[in-house]
Amino acid sequence: MTSKVMGTGSYVPENIVTNEDLAKLVDTSDEWIVSRTGIHERRIAMDEGTSAMAAEAGRRALENAGIGAEELDVIVLATTTPDNLPPSGACEVQAALGAVNAVAFDIAAACTGFEFALTMVQAYVQTGVYRTGLVIGAECLSKIVDWTDRATCVLFGDGAGAAVVRADESGVIHSVLGSDGTKGPVLTCTSRSTGNFLNGREPKLGYVYMDGQEVFRFAVKKVPECIRRVLDESNTDINEIKYFVLHQANLRICESVAKRLHVSMDRIPMNIGAYGNTSGATVPILLDELNREGKLERGDKIVLCGFGGGLTWGAVLLEW
Numbered sequence: 001m002t003s004k005v006m007g008t009g010s011y012v013p014e015n016i017v018t019n020e021d022l023a024k025l026v027d028t029s030d031e032w033i034v035s036r037t038g039i040h041e042r043r044i045a046m047d048e049g050t051s052a053m054a055a056e057a058g059r060r061a062l063e064n065a066g067i068g069a070e071e072l073d074v075i076v077l078a079t080t081t082p083d084n085l086p087p088s089g090a091c092e093v094q095a096a097l098g099a100v101n102a103v104a105f106d107i108a109a110a111c112t113g114f115e116f117a118l119t120m121v122q123a124y125v126q127t128g129v130y131r132t133g134l135v136i137g138a139e140c141l142s143k144i145v146d147w148t149d150r151a152t153c154v155l156f157g158d159g160a161g162a163a164v165v166r167a168d169e170s171g172v173i174h175s176v177l178g179s180d181g182t183k184g185p186v187l188t189c190t191s192r193s194t195g196n197f198l199n200g201r202e203p204k205l206g207y208v209y210m211d212g213q214e215v216f217r218f219a220v221k222k223v224p225e226c227i228r229r230v231l232d233e234s235n236t237d238i239n240e241i242k243y244f245v246l247h248q249a250n251l252r253i254c255e256s257v258a259k260r261l262h263v264s265m266d267r268i269p270m271n272i273g274a275y276g277n278t279s280g281a282t283v284p285i286l287l288d289e290l291n292r293e294g295k296l297e298r299g300d301k302i303v304l305c306g307f308g309g310g311l312t313w314g315a316v317l318l319e320w
């Protein structure tokens with residue numbers, strides 16, 4: 001038994017921030033941002049947080065799947081920007097949706113969060129622990145971005161994407177996930193670390209720091225590598241893959257992956273121009289767009305692939 005994607009949903013805040021808007025905030029330009037990243041604009045949450053966006057994406061995914069919230073056995077929310085600690089964002093989603101029969105929890109794997117969460121739910125389904133799951137990637141990165149740092153603030157955006165999966169004969173075929181904690185310092189954000197009443201230190205809350213070039217080098221090597229592995233280990237020919245749904249971090253990274261895999265860019269859909277990098281939400285938002293545009297047919301094979309903080313990476317091969 002494996003898990004089939006029954007429906008998808010996504011949500012992005014209404015508020016659009018263009019490159020020109022950012023050029024009024026920091027020393028940057030539309031030309032620099034577009035040529036280095038492919039990003040034209042991003043959505044930034046005003047009043048809503050991660051849980052509200054996640055719940056709306058989840059509600060839309062349930063509607064698309066034609067499945068009631070009470071049918072869910074498990075909700076896994078991948079996020080590095082939860083609104084609270086605790087309750088988990090997944091518990092807030094459970095409450096908002098009325099998913100009274102679901103166990104709910106968050107996982108943190110940064111931009112690979114959706115692939116980690118989907119693989120975890122797949123393991124539950126495969127072993128018969130749960131039958132129906134809601135997998136969400138949602139981030140409110142605007143809360144942890146330093147809006148005075150031009151090297152990072154132009155890259156990120158807010159949003160959420162979700163998929164409802166259910167036990168079936170076809171669906172997720174294979175996953176390859178990986179982590180390298182020794183490279184953690186290249187992409188970090190301090191969160192309430194090391195302060196307590198004994199050591200007298202104030203809890204520290206930081207902003208996103210990134211060694212962009214190091215992350216770039218890691219991504220262009222690791223993404224093709226783990227896609228090749230997921231295909232090899234499942235005896236799948238690369239030509240069988242209709243779409244490679246890649247984490248939307250940078251257009252140039254995706255172009256480099258296309259080159260290294262010898263596939264054309266029409267098999268690597270992009271929406272980074274409109275949303276920027278929404279971390280764990282990019283892949284499910286893009287998947288939802290493909291689904292709603294009618295670009296996926298049952299039986300199509302696709303690969304989802306994420307990479308990012310941790311460092312982490314992951315590729316999931318699935319039959320639609």
Ligand code: COA
Binds near residue numbers: 150307
């Ligand atoms: N606007 C204008 N200039 C900027 C800028 C901005 N927003 N951000 C940085 N610069 C400047 C730098 O200060 C530097 O100036 P200097 O040469 O005078 O020192 C110059 O542009 C080049 O910076 P560099 O960091 O070498 O640029 P780059 O070509 O590597 O592009 C990134 C930077 C961040 C776009 C690129 O490294 C990248 O995409 N990395 C991967 C990031 C990523 O995907 N992160 C998410 C992972 S999940």
